Amino acid sequence: MTAPAAFHELKARLAEISDLSGVSRLLLWDQQTKMPIAGSAARAEQSATVTRLQHELSSADEVGRLLDELTPWAESLDADSDEASVVRVAGRDWEKARRVPAELTAELRREGALGLRVWAEARPRSDFELLRPSLERILELRRRYVDCFEDYDDAYDVLLDDFEPGMKAAEVQAVFDRVKEGLRPLIAAAEPVDDSILHQAFPIEAQERFSHEMLERFGYEEDSWRLDVTAHPFMSNPATTDVRVTTHYHPDSLHSLFSTMHEFGHGVYERDVDPALDRTTLGTGVSLGLHESQSRMWENLVGRGRPFWRFFYPRLQSAFQEQLGSVDEQEFVRAVNRVEPSLIRIDADEVTYSMHVILRFELEQELIEGRLAPRDLPAAWNERMESLLGVTPPTDADGVLQDMHWAGGLVGYFPTYALGSVMSVQIWERMTEDMPDVDAQIERGEFGELRGWLREHLYRHGRKFSPQETLRRAVGGPIDPEPYLRYLAGKHAA
Amino acid sequence: MTAPAAFHELKARLAEISDLSGVSRLLLWDQQTKMPIAGSAARAEQSATVTRLQHELSSADEVGRLLDELTPWAESLDADSDEASVVRVAGRDWEKARRVPAELTAELRREGALGLRVWAEARPRSDFELLRPSLERILELRRRYVDCFEDYDDAYDVLLDDFEPGMKAAEVQAVFDRVKEGLRPLIAAAEPVDDSILHQAFPIEAQERFSHEMLERFGYEEDSWRLDVTAHPFMSNPATTDVRVTTHYHPDSLHSLFSTMHEFGHGVYERDVDPALDRTTLGTGVSLGLHESQSRMWENLVGRGRPFWRFFYPRLQSAFQEQLGSVDEQEFVRAVNRVEPSLIRIDADEVTYSMHVILRFELEQELIEGRLAPRDLPAAWNERMESLLGVTPPTDADGVLQDMHWAGGLVGYFPTYALGSVMSVQIWERMTEDMPDVDAQIERGEFGELRGWLREHLYRHGRKFSPQETLRRAVGGPIDPEPYLRYLAGKHAA
Numbered sequence: 006m007t008a009p010a011a012f013h014e015l016k017a018r019l020a021e022i023s024d025l026s027g028v029s030r031l032l033l034w035d036q037q038t039k040m041p042i043a044g045s046a047a048r049a050e051q052s053a054t055v056t057r058l059q060h061e062l063s064s065a066d067e068v069g070r071l072l073d074e075l076t077p078w079a080e081s082l083d084a085d086s087d088e089a090s091v092v093r094v095a096g097r098d099w100e101k102a103r104r105v106p107a108e109l110t111a112e113l114r115r116e117g118a119l120g121l122r123v124w125a126e127a128r129p130r131s132d133f134e135l136l137r138p139s140l141e142r143i144l145e146l147r148r149r150y151v152d153c154f155e156d157y158d159d160a161y162d163v164l165l166d167d168f169e170p171g172m173k174a175a176e177v178q179a180v181f182d183r184v185k186e187g188l189r190p191l192i193a194a195a196e197p198v199d200d201s202i203l204h205q206a207f208p209i210e211a212q213e214r215f216s217h218e219m220l221e222r223f224g225y226e227e228d229s230w231r232l233d234v235t236a237h238p239f240m241s242n243p244a245t246t247d248v249r250v251t252t253h254y255h256p257d258s259l260h261s262l263f264s265t266m267h268e269f270g271h272g273v274y275e276r277d278v279d280p281a282l283d284r285t286t287l288g289t290g291v292s293l294g295l296h297e298s299q300s301r302m303w304e305n306l307v308g309r310g311r312p313f314w315r316f317f318y319p320r321l322q323s324a325f326q327e328q329l330g331s332v333d334e335q336e337f338v339r340a341v342n343r344v345e346p347s348l349i350r351i352d353a354d355e356v357t358y359s360m361h362v363i364l365r366f367e368l369e370q371e372l373i374e375g376r377l378a379p380r381d382l383p384a385a386w387n388e389r390m391e392s393l394l395g396v397t398p399p400t401d402a403d404g405v406l407q408d409m410h411w412a413g414g415l416v417g418y419f420p421t422y423a424l425g426s427v428m429s430v431q432i433w434e435r436m437t438e439d440m441p442d443v444d445a446q447i448e449r450g451e452f453g454e455l456r457g458w459l460r461e462h463l464y465r466h467g468r469k470f471s472p473q474e475t476l477r478r479a480v481g482g483p484i485d486p487e488p489y490l491r492y493l494a495g496k497h498a499a
Numbered sequence: 500m501t502a503p504a505a506f507h508e509l510k511a512r513l514a515e516i517s518d519l520s521g522v523s524r525l526l527l528w529d530q531q532t533k534m535p536i537a538g539s540a541a542r543a544e545q546s547a548t549v550t551r552l553q554h555e556l557s558s559a560d561e562v563g564r565l566l567d568e569l570t571p572w573a574e575s576l577d578a579d580s581d582e583a584s585v586v587r588v589a590g591r592d593w594e595k596a597r598r599v600p601a602e603l604t605a606e607l608r609r610e611g612a613l614g615l616r617v618w619a620e621a622r623p624r625s626d627f628e629l630l631r632p633s634l635e636r637i638l639e640l641r642r643r644y645v646d647c648f649e650d651y652d653d654a655y656d657v658l659l660d661d662f663e664p665g666m667k668a669a670e671v672q673a674v675f676d677r678v679k680e681g682l683r684p685l686i687a688a689a690e691p692v693d694d695s696i697l698h699q700a701f702p703i704e705a706q707e708r709f710s711h712e713m714l715e716r717f718g719y720e721e722d723s724w725r726l727d728v729t730a731h732p733f734m735s736n737p738a739t740t741d742v743r744v745t746t747h748y749h750p751d752s753l754h755s756l757f758s759t760m761h762e763f764g765h766g767v768y769e770r771d772v773d774p775a776l777d778r779t780t781l782g783t784g785v786s787l788g789l790h791e792s793q794s795r796m797w798e799n800l801v802g803r804g805r806p807f808w809r810f811f812y813p814r815l816q817s818a819f820q821e822q823l824g825s826v827d828e829q830e831f832v833r834a835v836n837r838v839e840p841s842l843i844r845i846d847a848d849e850v851t852y853s854m855h856v857i858l859r860f861e862l863e864q865e866l867i868e869g870r871l872a873p874r875d876l877p878a879a880w881n882e883r884m885e886s887l888l889g890v891t892p893p894t895d896a897d898g899v900l901q902d903m904h905w906a907g908g909l910v911g912y913f914p915t916y917a918l919g920s921v922m923s924v925q926i927w928e929r930m931t932e933d934m935p936d937v938d939a940q941i942e943r944g945e946f947g948e949l950r951g952w953l954r955e956h957l958y959r960h961g962r963k964f965s966p967q968e969t970l971r972r973a974v975g976g977p978i979d980p981e982p983y984l985r986y987l988a989g990k991h992a993a
Contacts, residue, residue, distance in 0.1 A: 044741030229537035247538030
């Protein structure tokens with residue numbers, strides 16, 4: 006059957022929106038990797054203009070008219086078809102884009118930009134009170150944002166929906182309660198491991214060569230990927246055919262290897278979305294949680310596993326003969342899997358990591374509902390750190406001021422980090438049923454079949470289905486913390 | 500006095516247009532320097548979308564309404580004020596943007612993109628007939644483009660106006676007739692120079708170091724400039740505070756030094772536009788001719804001059820001891836100023852260069868007026884090469900197929916290259932009246948006063964005034980080929 010003319014019109018409009026998204030991703034990448042610093046002010050204006058135009062195109066009356074016309078047609082099609090999916094998802098996006106007045110969006114962006122500047126000053130001085138007025142304004146704006154919506158059970162659901170569409174706070178709470186319960190004994194049982202072998206002088210050029218070798222084994226190709234250096238690693242892809250991973254080499258640690266693998270996971274998800282979805286607004290990863298499932302899968306389930314190092318450790322040793330020549334593989338793998346409660350989320354190990362996230366999730370719910378006043382936040386943070394991880398930050402710089410998210414206006418983002426970890430193991434378990442020899446493949450440095458499985462069962466769908474439906478198609482059911490807890494117990498309680 | 504509200508509205512709209520121009524310049528720079536090749540197709544769509552949106556914003560009804568409202572106010576102001584200039588120039592831009600239907604613009608872009616692909620095939624095969632159908636379509640579209648305008652004496656004036664606003668074909672013809680007459684005896688008198696010392700193995704890393712040293716002396720600063728490698732050097736500045744020069748190092752020549760200086764000239768013009776004009780659409784160089792006056796000034800009047808090498812040659816010798824240790828400064832300066840008629844414009848010396856341009860100017864006038872049929876172009880090209888330069892291309896690859904401009908849809912662009920050379924010497928002569936010791940400064944490696952003079956008399960104006968008025972403010976009169984011919988005679992007839 007032939008698509009109606011309105012569908013071609015809709016696609017032409019979605020193509021423009023997609024193009025501007027890709028442009029925004031390039032602006033971001035360039036800003037963090039190549040832009041001369043004096044270009045910052047002009048870049049901020051350019052990014053804001055592109056975002057504003059994208060929002061205007063996304064919420065245009067004409068898009069609504071086309072969607073009204075196309076919905077009956079789309080509902081007559083196979084719901085799995087690209088056409089039906091494009092109309093369905095575009096409808097959802099349009100509804101959301103129409104809800105929020107342009108002035109509120111602009112105010113949120115302005116306040117977030119300001120908040121980040123204040124945070125950058127407050128953190129090194131460990132001065133929470135300096136940040137508090139910004140935080141109060143952001144919470145107020147976020148409440149006004151919530152008020153733009155209706156039909157929700159929980160204010161937090163509205164915020165969460167921007168990052169994990171369709172997920173509810175109550176579901177997250179149920180998952181996190183179980184995770185908390187499962188992690189406590191693992192954390193209590195963790196035994197001290199000496200990982201000083203990871204903190205030696207490692208020449209950066211050798212780290213670079215090793216990172217490239219590793220990525221090429223994973224499936225990085227020169228014609229469609231880049232690897233660049235930045236202060237805080239991220240992945241940004243101007244197109245599915247143009248995927249840019251960034252990393253940060255430390256002269257005195259091997260930390261960069263894991264952050265490179267992490268960002269590769271984000272990159273390969275984007276790279277392997279079905280090209281048929283290009284320029285439809287569906288041609289990108291479906292949620293932050295599923296994105297994080299992939300970054301953490303490549304970082305932890307692949308990159309901290311014994312099979313991985315069976316292949317790569319001899320190569321690492323020859324790259325760093327002096328530093329690692331006398332360290333055996335088992336000792337190395339134990340060091341990269343060290344578990345120990347610590348203060349800083351981004352440096353946390355696989356086991357304690359989710360506790361950091363749960364703490365933020367609980368606090369931001371209380372903040373948005375007004376049950377916790379910003380002035381009481383530092384004390385609440387420290388108490389909860391003590392209760393979840395048994396450590397107390399000596400300063401707010403090591404506590405409540407460590408992340409930029411809230412200062413930048415992002416509330417509802419944090420849980421996706423732990424949801425990703427949970428889902429990563431569900432997907433991994435399901436994959437091993439189809440590929441029982443995956444460990445043997447990894448030991449041979451072969452990742453093609455693994456990537457192929459992930460592409461087929463997850464990556465290619467892009468935004469065609471909801472995150473929940475996408476997960477269901479990959480693993481056969483809803484989010485479930487049991488595989489994650491089993492995996493951690495199996496690996497770390499041994 | 501306070502500007503009316505409509506002026507603030509107009510400026511907000513111009514700011515968006517300026518932002519998109521900067522974004523386009525980043526898209527171009529990235530594409531030619533960093534983008535993985537598989538990203539090409541997506542990038543073409545992104546660039547087209549940004550250009551289209553920019554055109555929509557530039558030709559919006561509301562801009563016309565604001566301009567109607569503001570024109571009487573602007574005319575009551577000092578014409579030199581930023582406010583009056585913004586309204587005047589925005590009015591001119593709006594008029595032009597309204598003239599050309601979006602479909603014709605899109606067709607020109609499409610045909611130009613196709614033409615470039617065909618050209619890339621036709622040139623290595625030296626197959627003009629392969630390109631001819633594209634060329635015919637482009638000429639037809641360019642005639643339709645001309646028809647969108649009225650009140651012109653000469654069809655070519657309309658095309659030229661896109662690159663050198665306000666300039667007329669008849670004026671160019673008058674300048675070029677005098678240039679032709681003046682260059683003939685210089686070319687006839689040119690004596691053979693052995694420049695084989697420039698064609699040795701020059702390690703690229705040493706070229707890179709030397710280029711940076713040179714640019715830093717010129718005023719390149721890490722916080723607002725970049726220097727990257729590309730196939731065909733260009734300059735592109737996402738903002739006046741973010742200027743990106745590119746170059747191409749050849750392992751067997753020092754050619755890159757001159758193309759780096761050339762692109763620096765383009766960059767410094769953009770860098771030194773008055774920051775008050777940022778985000779007004781006036782904050783950029785006023786014409787291709789004046790831009791080229793600056794690239795050729797820094798390349799030739801600075802970079803091929805004896806004072807420049809008095810300072811830099813000892814440094815160049817120590818960078819390339821083996822290659823240049825036994826070559827004296829005089830011999831080196833003579834080699835970089837060798838004059839000899841040749842086939843390829845971009846490799847031509849300072850004296851013969853304008854002849855290549857004049858040839859193209861004359862042929863494209865005949866083509867657009869229908870006095871020359873595309874099928875007869877190769878023969879006409881070769882005849883004219885013989886008459887202007889005394890050489891005949893052995894193949895069309897070395898002749899009519901060497902440039903991409905016509906294939907890409909650009910007609911009326913070429914003359915700006917030679918107009919720039921002419922104006923560069925007018926400006927230089929005028930500058931030396933104010934700075935009689937400029938040679939002594941350059942011999943000491945000091946360029947700050949020179950750059951300051953150029954900023955004050957030329958760069959800072961951006962697009963505030965017409966190119967003709969901008970030149971008049973710098974040199975006191977209209978375009979004049981005599982200083983250029985005097986300079987070449989003085990340097991090369993000696």
